[in-house]
Amino acid sequence: MPRKSTKQTSRTAPSLRRWALWALVTGALCIGVAALAHRAIAPGPTFYMKQEARRLGRIAHDWTPIADIAPVMARSAVAAEDADFCNHWGFDMRAIREVMERGAGRGASTISQQTVKNVYLWHGRSWLRKALEALMTPVVEAAWSKRRIIEVYLNVAEFDEGIFGVGAASRHYFGVNASQLTPRQAARLAAVLPDPKDRSASKPTAWVQKRAAGIMDGAATIRRDGRAACFED
Structure with a gap:
């Protein structure tokens, strides 16, 4: 069987390096352009939304500007998922250290990371997705x-x-617009995250009610101590 010549091998290696560099630069440009565009333009249906729409036949989702969302909803989400949201640049290093010390496999994902995953990537646990998420999160933090x-x-x-976004969720669970959410309703919506298929905001279990009560307290606390200042008018 004929062997590849040394010359052929030497030509192949630079070609692979050029292709890898081209892919990296192209990917970085696409990420940057998308992040800049979405500073003002609402992202379209996400990959996961499309998957669920195919599986279920339809989904409920409509874009609700933050000005039309009760401020307590944003505070509740932050209190539930990322209390130091205003103080980090996309990664909560304190939470990451705590997770590593516990030996847990998850639990330190910030709202910024979750947003990147939901908008640009796919669900599921894989090293590739986590690597892309880690690369894209600082870009989104810098652009938005x-x-x-x-x-x-x-x-x-x-x-x-099949219920995506707080606008659809407010009507689905409570029959109100997102601007009309009460602190208790907002806390219950936040309490179903990140496991909405097994939790209900309108028919909460004792555990969800307890979590919602803690979120209500947390939302009030971050308002008082200034940790909500970065996303409130």
């Missing part, structure tokens, strides 16, 4: 304001099977 990040997060999060 904190207020924009929480706005997008609240509009793409799943709150029940």
